Amino acid sequence: MATLIRFAPELRSWLMQHLDRGRTPDALVGTMQQRGMEPRAARAIVEAFVAARLGQGPMPDDSIEMPDQASEPPRLPNGTRLKVDGRSVPVLARALQPTLAVLGNVLDADECRQLIELARPRLQPSTVVDPQTGRDVVSTGRSSYGMFFRPAETPLIARLDRRLSALMNLPIENGEGLQILHYPCGAGSEPHFDFLRPDNAANRDSIARSGQRVSTLVCYLNDVAGGGETLFPETGWAVAPVPGHAVYFEYCDSRGRVEPRSLHAGGTVTQGEKWVATKWMRQRRFVSAG
Numbered sequence: 663m664a665t666l667i668r669f670a671p672e673l674r675s676w677l678m679q680h681l682d683r684g685r686t687p688d689a690l691v692g693t694m695q696q697r698g699m700e701p702r703a704a705r706a707i708v709e710a711f712v713a714a715r716l717g718q719g720p721m722p723d724d725s726i727e728m729p730d731q732a733s734e735p736p737r738l739p740n741g742t743r744l745k746v747d748g749r750s751v752p753v754l755a756r757a758l759q760p761t762l763a764v765l766g767n768v769l770d771a772d773e774c775r776q777l778i779e780l781a782r783p784r785l786q787p788s789t790v791v792d793p794q795t796g797r798d799v800v801s802t803g804r805s806s807y808g809m810f811f812r813p814a815e816t817p818l819i820a821r822l823d824r825r826l827s828a829l830m831n832l833p834i835e836n837g838e839g840l841q842i843l844h845y846p847c848g849a850g851s852e853p854h855f856d857f858l859r860p861d862n863a864a865n866r867d868s869i870a871r872s873g874q875r876v877s878t879l880v881c882y883l884n885d886v887a888g889g890g891e892t893l894f895p896e897t898g899w900a901v902a903p904v905p906g907h908a909v910y911f912e913y914c915d916s917r918g919r920v921e922p923r924s925l926h927a928g929g930t931v932t933q934g935e936k937w938v939a940t941k942w943m944r945q946r947r948f949v950s951a952g
Contacts, residue, residue, distance in 0.1 A: 667703050668725045677711050687712050687922055688896050703728060712922040717860045734915050736761040737831045737877060747825040754907070757897065760923045761912040764901055765879075768829065768908040769822070769939070774883040776818055778937050781842035784809040788843065805849040806928075810839040813948075826941045830877055830910070835947040838875075842883075845890065845936040851928035853895055856942060857913050857920045864951075873945025876914040881939040882907050888933030896923040903936055914945070 673694075680690055687708045694704035706728040714721040738761060744751040755764040769777075785807040814820035819840060827834040845851075856878045858865040880892060882903040892901040892909050901909040913924035928936075 665728045666725055667707065667728050669707060671724060673707070674722065674724070677708065681711060681715060686896055709922065713919065716855075716920060716922070736912060738763055738829075738910060738912070739831060744829060746828040747821070749825075751829065757899070760897070760921045761910075762894065762897065762899060763910045765829065765908045765910060766904075767906060768825075768879075768881050769883070769906045771905065773818065773822065774905055774937075777842060777939055778883055780811075780816070780818075781809050781844070781937075785842075785844055806843050806845045806851065808841055808843045810841050812839050813837065815839075822939075823941075826879055826881075827943070829908075830879055830941065830943050832877070832943045833947070836872075836944045838942045838944065838948050839950075841940045841942075843938050843940065845928060845931045845938075847931050847933060847935060849928075849936075850889070850930035853893075853925050853927040855913070855920070855922075855925060857924070868951065871949040871951075872947065874914045874918055874920070875942050876945055877910065877912045877943045879908050879910045879941045881941075883937035883939060884935070886931060886934055886936045888931070889929050890931045890936040891929040893927045893929050894923075894925065895927065896925050900929070903938070918945070 677690060681687075690708050691701070691704045694708070695701050707722070707726055710719070710722050710726040713719050736758065738756075742753050744753065744765070749767060751768055752766040753763055754766050756762070786809060788806045788808045811819045813823055813834075822840060823834055823837060826840075827837050830837075857875050858869055860866045860869060882905055884903075884905055886903045890903045892903070893899070894901075894911075911924055911926070913921040915921075
């Protein structure tokens with residue numbers, strides 16, 4: 663069941679104008695609440711406009727349908743400690759809307775060292791998908807270097823693939839290959855989403871093969887002397903990089919609806935360097951383009 667919420671054309675114009683100017687969805691919801699709108703309705707209206715801008719549905723005209731049911735439970739299991747691969751992973755911090763958690767003891771020191779050593783000779787300048795052409799291009803907003811391991815490429819990678827998929831509570835075959843990123847001093851990444859925006863052929867084809875990305879686990883591999891936090895501007899979270907720890911977040915539910923509050927960035931490394939290992943999970947078995 664759903665509740666029909668109607669709104670004036672003036673609100674539609676106001677929302678589109680402020681989203682075009684880069685105002686955050688949370689700020690818009692807050693303003694609407696201050697003007698007397700019920701919080702859940704304000705959130706639903708703003709999220710409908712954000713979803714339309716991301717290609718997830720039509721742009722609302724004068725109404726939306728707000729689902730009556732409660733939000734879906736997170737994929738991340740409940741509890742203060744998660745048991746995976748013979749180790750106890752403490753949940754150091756957790757948020758529910760959107761789902762976000764800081765996890766400890768995900769990797770040990772030797773695993774971090776091995777990942778860096780294996781990745782170092784294979785690093786290339788990081789790329790992003792050009793929204794117009796769908797081709798990989800060197801990013802101007804991410805001054806890092808990266809590489810991907812093939813799933814189960816080595817015994818170490820196979821073990822970590824199993825462990826990370828268990829933490830993320832999805833089948834191992836849904837995982838993309840483990841990515842290693844290296845950020846030298848002065849490097850970082852601009853705010854971005856990990857879910858795939860269907861505004862180019864490459865992303866649409868990838869979604870057709872494997873479904874949408876649904877969750878991310880970023881594992882920190884080294885001590886960072888300064889900076890390098892993982893920043894979530896919509897929630898105010900800033901996760902410091904601690905070797906062996908990880909930050910986990912979800913952004914796509916069972917109906918394929920994406921979460922705009924999952925916007926995140928890599929803070930600039932001000933001293934030293936930063937190494938991370940990232941695992942992305944899909945809705946279905948991951949099938950690469952190659």
